[in-house]
Amino acid sequence: QRASLAKFNQRPRRPANKFRSICFSLAESNMFYNFITFVIALNTVFMTSEHYDQSEKWTSTLLVTDYIFATIYVLEAILKMCAYGIRVYFRSSQNLFDFFIVVTVIVDIVLVTTVKQSADFLQVRIFFC
Numbered sequence: 001q002r003a004s005l006a007k008f009n010q011r012p013r014r015p016a017n018k019f020r021s022i023c024f025s026l027a028e029s030n031m032f033y034n035f036i037t038f039v040i041a042l043n044t045v046f047m048t049s050e051h052y053d054q055s056e057k058w059t060s061t062l063l064v065t066d067y068i069f070a071t072i073y074v075l076e077a078i079l080k081m082c083a084y085g086i087r088v089y090f091r092s093s094q095n096l097f098d099f100f101i102v103v104t105v106i107v108d109i110v111l112v113t114t115v116k117q118s119a120d121f122l123q124v125r126i127f128f129c
Contacts, residue, residue, distance in 0.1 A: 012084040023083035043069045
């Protein structure tokens, strides 16, 4: 049991492919780790700033920041998949959690956008009836 868990979270090796090796260097760098940590903290600040009866401008700002943070998270996942390879990427419990978050964020954005467009369409339709 313990050996299989160790294999599940073992450090990936540098790939021989030049592009993947560059991705690997970036994904494994302290600068990249610190950047992603900063982005997560900043995202948390923005998420906690949502409040009742907020202005439309602030709501729009939060929506834009959601798109920016989602893009950064998607790019992080793509970078790590390129760096480690798909199989190795999904062997890491941290990457599995990150991927779950990325998929959840994408689904949330799609649903919010779809529901808003559907609601806008419904309002226009009701208005003209």
